[in-house]
Amino acid sequence: xEFLLNWFKRNFSNPQVVFLALILLAAFAFLMFFGNMLAxxxxxxxxAYLLEGVVRFLERHNLPRLFGxxxxxxxxxxxxxxxxxxxxxxxxxxxxxxxxxxxxMFGAAQQVLLQLPQKYPDFISADQxxxxxxxxxxxxxxxxxxxxxxxxxSVVGLITFxxxxxxxxxxxxxxLKDKDAILGWFSAFFPRDYQLTERVWGEVHQQISNYIRxxxxxxxxxxxxxxxxxxxxxxxxxxxxxxxxxxxxxxxxVGAAIVTLPVMMVAWFQWGWSPEFFYVMVAYxxxxxLDGYVLVPLLFxxxxxxxxxxxxxxxxxxxxxxxxxxxFFAIPLATxxxxxxxxxxxxxxxxxxxxxxxxxxEAGGER
Numbered sequence: 001x002e003f004l005l006n007w008f009k010r011n012f013s014n015p016q017v018v019f020l021a022l023i024l025l026a027a028f029a030f031l032m033f034f035g036n037m038l039a040x041x042x043x044x045x046x047x048a049y050l051l052e053g054v055v056r057f058l059e060r061h062n063l064p065r066l067f068g069x070x071x072x073x074x075x076x077x078x079x080x081x082x083x084x085x086x087x088x089x090x091x092x093x094x095x096x097x098x099x100x101x102x103x104x105m106f107g108a109a110q111q112v113l114l115q116l117p118q119k120y121p122d123f124i125s126a127d128q129x130x131x132x133x134x135x136x137x138x139x140x141x142x143x144x145x146x147x148x149x150x151x152x153x154s155v156v157g158l159i160t161f162x163x164x165x166x167x168x169x170x171x172x173x174x175x176l177k178d179k180d181a182i183l184g185w186f187s188a189f190f191p192r193d194y195q196l197t198e199r200v201w202g203e204v205h206q207q208i209s210n211y212i213r214x215x216x217x218x219x220x221x222x223x224x225x226x227x228x229x230x231x232x233x234x235x236x237x238x239x240x241x242x243x244x245x246x247x248x249x250x251x252x253x254v255g256a257a258i259v260t261l262p263v264m265m266v267a268w269f270q271w272g273w274s275p276e277f278f279y280v281m282v283a284y285x286x287x288x289x290l291d292g293y294v295l296v297p298l299l300f301x302x303x304x305x306x307x308x309x310x311x312x313x314x315x316x317x318x319x320x321x322x323x324x325x326x327x328f329f330a331i332p333l334a335t336x337x338x339x340x341x342x343x344x345x346x347x348x349x350x351x352x353x354x355x356x357x358x359x360x361x362e363a364g365g366e367r
Contacts, residue, residue: 044171049212069176094240105269200339208332214299219246222291229283236270250328252311256288310334
């Protein structure tokens with residue numbers, strides 16, 4: 001008990017630490033209880049972060065901020081309209097065609113699986129294979145029921161979509177136009193001495209803005225590259241697979257592994273074990289390698305490096321809390337935790353330990 005009291009006094013005797021802890025707890029509670037209700041506002045903040053870099057670029061070229069905001073917002077609305085009326089009809093058509101082909105794909109895979117007990121009787125039996133097929137059939141049936149239930153609730157989804165279409169441009173406009181005024185209004189409620197919170201916020205603000213813009217370009221580049229390659233190779237559903245692969249980069253490591261399955265299924269069902277199948281898989285793996293080893297370092301060079309275990313833990317934890325939003329913001333939230341831990345006051349080393357460490361460093365330098 002005394003150990004806990006000493007730790008509490010050592011860490012929370014500083015008013016700045018207490019204020020930072022209160023801010024984090026209040027933000028967490030706010031998102032937990034009001035996140036779904038204020039989803040358009042959160043989406044507007046994300047889009048404003050995405051467009052802020054372009055607005056600042058226009059400002060650096062001596063254009064008024066209001067003019068830059070209006071121009072950037074109009075271009076963004078035009079981009080959204082092109083997606084809604086140009087991309088979505090083609091995408092929905094390919095989704096319907098793919099769903100119609102799923103039973104045939106499952107039947108072909110079932111025929112291949114039924115041959116396994118004859119070829120490898122020591123590894124799998126006919127009863128085990130039958131149980132697997134029944135389980136997969138049940139999962140596909142439940143998936144079909146969920147799709148039907150989603151279609152029945154399309155009216156509610158349409159109303160929500162209309163609200164987003166009307167509110168989002170307005171929110172984004174005012175977030176961009178009055179950014180300084182909004183931040184100044186929030187800072188007016190802060191105490192005068194909040195350097196610790198300001199340092200953490202400055203670092204996290206830079207990381208989140210870089211991450212959102214970089215992730216947008218990564219999704220666009222990877223998705224377009226896969227669409228072009230699959231179309232050139234004559235693969236079915238290139239647009240659908242390109243969109244899936246592009247969106248998979250939202251979940252580091254895990255997304256690439258998950259989206260590989262539909263790519264393999266479509267390629268195998270179309271060509272079987274032929275050279276075309278291996279051409280597609282090699283091209284897909286090359287794109288994934290270029291994304292991981294070339295594109296990500298270029299786009300996220302200013303983002304704090306996180307250990308892969310920390311990234312996967314953040315995706316699982318925040319995704320479990322806030323769903324898609326939690327997955328999207330897993331890395332920025334992990335960066336927030338890292339910034340808080342780095343700025344958090346630590347116990348000072350004893351003078352004797354510091355002197356011993358200094359002597360060892362000097363001895364190492366002399367050698």
